[in-house]
Amino acid sequence: MPDTMFQAQALSQAEGAAGPMDAALRARARQVIPGGLWGHLNAAKLPDGYPQFFSRAEGCHLWDADGREFIDLMCSWGPIVLGHRHPAVEAAASAQAAQGDCLNGPAPVLVELAELLVEMIPHADWCLLAKNGTDATTACVTIARAETGRRKLLVARGAYHGAVPWCSPSVAGVTEEDRAHLIPFEYNDAASLEAAADRAGADLAGIIVSAFRHDMGVALELADPAFGRQARSICDATGAALILDDVRAGFRLDLGGSWETIGVRPDLAAYSKAIANGHALAAVTGGERFREATTRVYTTGSFWCTAVPMAAALATLTELRRIDGPARMRAMGERLRAGLDRLAARHGLTIRNSGPPAMPLMQFEQDPGVRLGEAFCAAALRHGAYFHPRHNMFLSCAHGEAEIDTALEAADAGFAAVAAIA
Amino acid sequence: MPDTMFQAQALSQAEGAAGPMDAALRARARQVIPGGLWGHLNAAKLPDGYPQFFSRAEGCHLWDADGREFIDLMCSWGPIVLGHRHPAVEAAASAQAAQGDCLNGPAPVLVELAELLVEMIPHADWCLLAKNGTDATTACVTIARAETGRRKLLVARGAYHGAVPWCSPSVAGVTEEDRAHLIPFEYNDAASLEAAADRAGADLAGIIVSAFRHDMGVALELADPAFGRQARSICDATGAALILDDVRAGFRLDLGGSWETIGVRPDLAAYSKAIANGHALAAVTGGERFREATTRVYTTGSFWCTAVPMAAALATLTELRRIDGPARMRAMGERLRAGLDRLAARHGLTIRNSGPPAMPLMQFEQDPGVRLGEAFCAAALRHGAYFHPRHNMFLSCAHGEAEIDTALEAADAGFAAVAAIA
Known part of the structure; x- marks a missing residue:
């Protein structure tokens, strides 16, 4: 030895x-x-x-x-x-890699994938692609603020929305200002959501919610449809954005977005994890009202147009739909x-x-x-x-x-x- | 037609x-x-x-x-x-893909790559890997704050350090608080750097600088070695972190980090772009003093341990070194x-x-x-x-x-x- x-x-x-x-x-x-x-x-x-x-x-x-x-x-x-190593996904990825991956602009597969996402996801009129779930949740919050001109974001206590200072579960290196405009509520608790919206008042930019409650170490809790409808109705009444953080659950529970299971449609949604069967990709989808603001937000990365993960995503979503x-x-x-x-x-x-x-x-x-x-x-x-x-x-x-x-x-x-x- | x-x-x-x-x-x-x-x-x-x-x-x-x-x-x-489509890089990527890419933990190639980065980059005692340049610059800033317990960050006016609210070139959706602790200075201008450090006073967490001045639309300006030494000496005197944003230039100018060309070593550095010849990867490197604080900062992503980009990076850096x-x-x-x-x-x-x-x-x-x-x-x-x-x-x-x-x-x-x- x-x-x-x-x-x-x-x-x-x-x-x-x-x-x-x-x-x-x-x-x-x-x-x-x-x-x-x-x-x-x-x-x-x-x-x-x-x-x-x-x-x-x-x-x-x-x-x-x-x-x-x-x-x-x-x-x-x-x-x-x-x-x-799903054969259809890896074949699509290899075929694209044989042509090119990281180029001076996207490959045509970008358009096919974007069209498929918009077709599959009922609330979506458009999409953006990125690399991390955190990229997608951060972009949603930024777009909500850009469109509404407001700042406050309602966030469920203990919820995980990413790993940068505004949302990280650790506070090391985080300043008070990084979280200045967050207002907590309890997931599935109508009274606390209402109270949080009241606290935000005219400065309410959005509500961000996970597909279900999945705080580490405690029992999971499915979203109560009445709670979902209430979040939708607060946003409708105030003009705030309902942001679904579907990074963890997206494409595993429902191909149209996880809140299709409770009949509630968000304004903006963040996806990542399952979108390309392990290839690095994330997505934001949104409704028409948020399109113009999205063009004003600068969000990009060196690899956000690489073609191989897009080809993998196209194959993944197509196969998920084919086999339900x-x-x-x-x-x-x-x-x-x-x-x-x-x-x-x-x-x-x-x-x-x-x-x-x-x-x-x-x-x-x-x-x-x-x-x-x-x-x-x-x-x-x-x-x-x-x-x-x-x-x-x-x-x-x-x-x-x-x-x-x-x-x-x-x-x-x-x-x-x-x-x-x- | x-x-x-x-x-x-x-x-x-x-x-x-x-x-x-x-x-x-x-x-x-x-x-x-x-x-x-x-x-x-x-x-x-x-x-x-x-x-x-x-x-x-x-x-x-x-x-x-x-x-x-x-x-x-x-x-x-x-x-x-x-x-x-460099043959050695794509062969390494394909060989890893044939085994597995996105697993429940990293593949052994993570250790080989981390060891190579620490060996190649003189200031580096450790590294983290990520997906975007912005992930790496944001992590550097967070680590600097976690280690120093301070908040202020000196940033060159007009410099690009990423595409999230604290650093994005657009202000759409950005709140005042997102940039509350940034203090601007002029790149290569000793007096303005000194004045910015004075403004930060005892709350100076770090100075972030690009490898050279590359603001969009104006002539590029190489880093003045005297300016680099001054940044180093302010950090040495105050305990702040000198952060080199080497996302754009890293591995193209000098394999030990771009400021090796002017003889100045940072405390923390951010890399991405060229690290894996087009595969999505980013890295943070740092010195011993920042190791413990880094374990307290929670920074991660769904694809940060995928093995294919690491195999590509190992092949890329090895080949860059072999052919100078x-x-x-x-x-x-x-x-x-x-x-x-x-x-x-x-x-x-x-x-x-x-x-x-x-x-x-x-x-x-x-x-x-x-x-x-x-x-x-x-x-x-x-x-x-x-x-x-x-x-x-x-x-x-x-x-x-x-x-x-x-x-x-x-x-x-x-x-x-x-x-x-x-």
Whole structure:
């Protein structure tokens, strides 16, 4: 065994980390990246045994750097909606790459994609493309302010809308002014939304809402249709913009935008994650009223016109529509949820499933420190399924009945581990 | 001729636009994208005849949607540094794509790339990766504030540091608070920098500077080494962070960071554009002192760990180092510049070349409305070279003597057109 492998294995054992290759990569990463990794893909907050580094993926199967295989229930935290390396998407991406990607202007595929988005999404008369979900939410807020000439933005307390100072969950490096015009309300709470709108008064530029309530670590909560209609009606009455942050849920719940499921249409919407099955892309869609203001807002990036992610998005959305991806993911999510309920009961455990079936969260009752959730996940991982104890998970169209059943076998081991310590 | 082609040709003639396919695409784009296109790749401000849509590229050759071929002197506004579809870069990207791209965590290539960046860039003890130049500049500012616990940021008047409210060149949708802590100074002006630092006083968090002065539409100005040393010394004296915005120039002028050319090392630097030869990637590099604060700043995006752009970056930087890309681009830029001087003189015209040879700008004397510059560019474009009249251009390592000479033949036609109207 080479020295570095030996050291890595020692490290791995000391940390209760994943395999020796993962431990070696983490040790090297810690030298050259603060904290070993930035952001949401940092595995430091996952249970022991969770790997940080991955070597390959196919469909809903994922291999870590040590070659361990898992059924993937996170789908890269959302982007993978058809399955990893989907043939139609990768063929479209490769064909475009063979022509050109990053050029002095867009390729014709931009127009095809923009037309498809406007056709698929009922509220959309136009779109912009970008790279990050945060680009899209920030552009929506800026466009709302440009159109209304007002400043106040109503934001649900605890909601995640991106990772820059106006919305980041951390306050390190954030100034008071970065959030000067935000007014909080409670998601799904009509009285608090009304009170927040009153506080904004004549300076209300917009309301930004997620497709559903998905604050980290607490049960997911679907949007109450009455709450959605109230947000719509406040905006209609005041001229403010209703902004749907559909970055996380978009194209997984409904191809026309996630609030089609509750019959409420936004003025502006932000998309990213699932739009191109893992290729870097984001989008803003908007209604006619906001078109002119959008031409005055300067929003761009060096790679916002690259053609390969657009070709991938065109293929992804076309395939999602052809196979009715949302219905398929909902059905498989329901199968997963029913199986988890059945297995938990068999082990004498009480669980709580929440969220849309395609983006589920499973929690144990009476588990404030997520000790049971972590034990479940650690055991399920050892048995070949990658669950998450705190964050909503994601299904893809590559999850069929067989893959869900394989994941449930791993879950059975997870419940057994919990039953032993509960 | 189909109806749509006929309409497109009519439109094309009416607008003095490029070919019929480009005109047809622009007409369709206008329906579904505000203003027809967002941002810096919008061709609306280029001379008549400039296409907006491109179908393919290879090396330093570029084809528009109508099949017209150009020698490309913009390199996609910076990202293309080795030439389009560089074999080593695309092979590395394809090999990674065949394994996996967007996973539940990074692939091992992250560590290799981070180690290479830290090795190549003398001031760097660590790095972060992102997608946009704006992600990187914003992260630098946030990290500077987190580390110092202060708020004020000195920014050169007219400088471009990104396209979000704190730094966007447009003020539409921007609130006063978004820029509350910015204090302007004049680039290369010691007295104004000193005065700005005095205004910030004990609240000085950082100074952000571009590698050279490249404000749109005016002559480029290299960084004065004395000015750079002064910025360094203010930061050393006050504990503020010296932030180098190397998004535009990074990896084209010096592989160790563009201020290596003037012997000044920043505390934090932002990179993007050329880092991965057109694949979407950005980076922040920083010194040891800023490591801990960086772990407290939450900065992330759905695609910030995708492996394909990292594999492309590793191949790009390795190749740039192997062939000494900056020296090659400088030499070809000098050849272009000498040729332009010679041709202009032959036509009895006075031009002003400015900027680093690899990122040149050519302007005509006494040409405030850029009428002469536009006439030059329009004629050169018709003769097969894509110049820009206002923004610095970019050379790549795919520009050899033959390609520069071909561009100079087109420039000869451009000068003839200017001589006819000057």
